Amino acid sequence: MPDKAPWITFRPELRVLDCTIRDGGLINDSQFTDDQLKAIYHAGVAAGLDYMEVGYKNSPQQFPADKYGPTRHCEEEYLRKIVGDHKAQAPALKLVAMADAGGKSDWQRQIIPAKESVLSMIRVACYATQISEAVEMIHHCHEQGYETTLNLMAVSVLQEAEIDTVLQLAAQTPAAAVVVVDSFGNLYREQIDHLVRKYAKAVEGTSKDVGIHAHNNLQLAFANTIEAIILGCNRVDATLMGLGRGAGNCPMELLLGFLRNPKFKLRPILEVIQNTILPMKKQFDWGPSIPYNLTGQMNMHPRTAMSFRAGPTPDDYIAFYDRVMADV
Amino acid sequence: MPDKAPWITFRPELRVLDCTIRDGGLINDSQFTDDQLKAIYHAGVAAGLDYMEVGYKNSPQQFPADKYGPTRHCEEEYLRKIVGDHKAQAPALKLVAMADAGGKSDWQRQIIPAKESVLSMIRVACYATQISEAVEMIHHCHEQGYETTLNLMAVSVLQEAEIDTVLQLAAQTPAAAVVVVDSFGNLYREQIDHLVRKYAKAVEGTSKDVGIHAHNNLQLAFANTIEAIILGCNRVDATLMGLGRGAGNCPMELLLGFLRNPKFKLRPILEVIQNTILPMKKQFDWGPSIPYNLTGQMNMHPRTAMSFRAGPTPDDYIAFYDRVMADV
Numbered sequence: 103m104p105d106k107a108p109w110i111t112f113r114p115e116l117r118v119l120d121c122t123i124r125d126g127g128l129i130n131d132s133q134f135t136d137d138q139l140k141a142i143y144h145a146g147v148a149a150g151l152d153y154m155e156v157g158y159k160n161s162p163q164q165f166p167a168d169k170y171g172p173t174r175h176c177e178e179e180y181l182r183k184i185v186g187d188h189k190a191q192a193p194a195l196k197l198v199a200m201a202d203a204g205g206k207s208d209w210q211r212q213i214i215p216a217k218e219s220v221l222s223m224i225r226v227a228c229y230a231t232q233i234s235e236a237v238e239m240i241h242h243c244h245e246q247g248y249e250t251t252l253n254l255m256a257v258s259v260l261q262e263a264e265i266d267t268v269l270q271l272a273a274q275t276p277a278a279a280v281v282v283v284d285s286f287g288n289l290y291r292e293q294i295d296h297l298v299r300k301y302a303k304a305v306e307g308t309s310k311d312v313g314i315h316a317h318n319n320l321q322l323a324f325a326n327t328i329e330a331i332i333l334g335c336n337r338v339d340a341t342l343m344g345l346g347r348g349a350g351n352c353p354m355e356l357l358l359g360f361l362r363n364p365k366f367k368l369r370p371i372l373e374v375i376q377n378t379i380l381p382m383k384k385q386f387d388w389g390p391s392i393p394y395n396l397t398g399q400m401n402m403h404p405r406t407a408m409s410f411r412a413g414p415t416p417d418d419y420i421a422f423y424d425r426v427m428a429d430v
Numbered sequence: 431m432p433d434k435a436p437w438i439t440f441r442p443e444l445r446v447l448d449c450t451i452r453d454g455g456l457i458n459d460s461q462f463t464d465d466q467l468k469a470i471y472h473a474g475v476a477a478g479l480d481y482m483e484v485g486y487k488n489s490p491q492q493f494p495a496d497k498y499g500p501t502r503h504c505e506e507e508y509l510r511k512i513v514g515d516h517k518a519q520a521p522a523l524k525l526v527a528m529a530d531a532g533g534k535s536d537w538q539r540q541i542i543p544a545k546e547s548v549l550s551m552i553r554v555a556c557y558a559t560q561i562s563e564a565v566e567m568i569h570h571c572h573e574q575g576y577e578t579t580l581n582l583m584a585v586s587v588l589q590e591a592e593i594d595t596v597l598q599l600a601a602q603t604p605a606a607a608v609v610v611v612d613s614f615g616n617l618y619r620e621q622i623d624h625l626v627r628k629y630a631k632a633v634e635g636t637s638k639d640v641g642i643h644a645h646n647n648l649q650l651a652f653a654n655t656i657e658a659i660i661l662g663c664n665r666v667d668a669t670l671m672g673l674g675r676g677a678g679n680c681p682m683e684l685l686l687g688f689l690r691n692p693k694f695k696l697r698p699i700l701e702v703i704q705n706t707i708l709p710m711k712k713q714f715d716w717g718p719s720i721p722y723n724l725t726g727q728m729n730m731h732p733r734t735a736m737s738f739r740a741g742p743t744p745d746d747y748i749a750f751y752d753r754v755m756a757d758v
Binding site: 107109290291292318320321323324325326328329332347353355356360361368369372373375376380390392395398399417418419420423 | 618620621646653660684687697700746
């Protein structure tokens, strides 16, 4: 007999974040209808999720409202139109926006005090070379009363010393978590292990959590999320039906089926998938397919595959393979 | 820096088996055209695969030829029509058939001496209660000159003592490998670990390999295969584009992208997928979808989900969920 069966119990401190609206917004320029957003929001409340990322705090100059939908900017007035007086009605679900470093957000002006907002957390996303601005952003958001995280993107193309420096700086901020972000969907299990252990070590003694944000290029988003959980990650990202850029994300319906915390309910998730997310499949391409497999295997940004999948021969795998192989 | 990066090297003794024709035959009653079979076969040769399972040695009485295609019976004459004088032309690829215990095969009569056949290996599949017949079958096939394996099916519904008994008997046979078979696509990483370690321990000192055959209900077939490989499994099953019953199998294109043995070639695999397997998607349903997720999570045979997916409302996830939840 095995000594124990950890797969039938649960860890109460593990918190689930739905980033369907934020990451899914990368495939439709955040052009969700109000009804779609409301359906996703209410499903998250009913399912007992801990966090829902409802969009970006993107700069309206760089991401103009005539091209991008309102969840790119997460203006308070618009959010309240969708979620109402959220903190009074459904405080168990914390709402979140992502703010990018590198000039994509106008964070000094866009982020109002948390007590005036339906939002409770700002996740600061940066590339390694943007860490100095990201640290400033974390301090600013913290002072405004938000919980914060640091999401270091594209970690699979960084060197050890770069990651170490970022983590050392992040450890000194008030961020509540540092998140392992496999932007290119490139990492295999042993690499996830290596990174999760590294992140955990870097924040040891600070009470910060480690998080995981996986992409599904190699059909490993869910598996890598499980792996991170086994190693102690307590902040876990997923999206409805894996909706997200390129190959998409860890599917929420698989994650909730795996977690054994009875507070999470699967049925509202299946309902919103069936009624709101599945119909989007007719319009948009996401989820693992061979072009995304290949960019994942080759540790490339998915943009080449996205543009190929949007072209006239999305299933000409050989043409895509020959093209990317010619580039290496 | 990590001590080592095992994900960039390879293990020469790891052998890959393609079971597209055998497992895929469960979704089309093995009604492949000769051209489809030839394309799959030639792709396997060109890709440098080690084994290809070309069908079942099913009893022609129970699986009559007017309903089931010829790869259910793997008659020598038919196989030679597809693969020619295989052992002379492409000896690096060993051809395989599966024989079920429990009366599904007529193994005493159907299995001709290996030296007269294009086949080199017979995989004996059984449920736990059929192990006595399976042991007889292994001996018989071994005496006929075949390499053999024991594939104990539906391991996720067995008790420890049952698995132990099967393994103890299997360890005494001439089988070259015992295979961990997750028929219902139910197992998570820690359960795979537990089983692979148990199988390895049971065959310690016998020179037998441990194998892995994973199903993709939870999008974990590839991940669980990687996990088994990390733990030392040297016999690995996959299928083209995951073609296989229900949620399908570990996708060969992902597996070969992961393995770093330069003898394996990805391009011929992508070519046969694009030209031969992808067109089958118009006719047949396979691959992970929510009904298969749910039977996987609930450790059920996929047949309920297969029949639902073949019905009038394959995407009424809520109806399927309510039905299976009412049954538990």
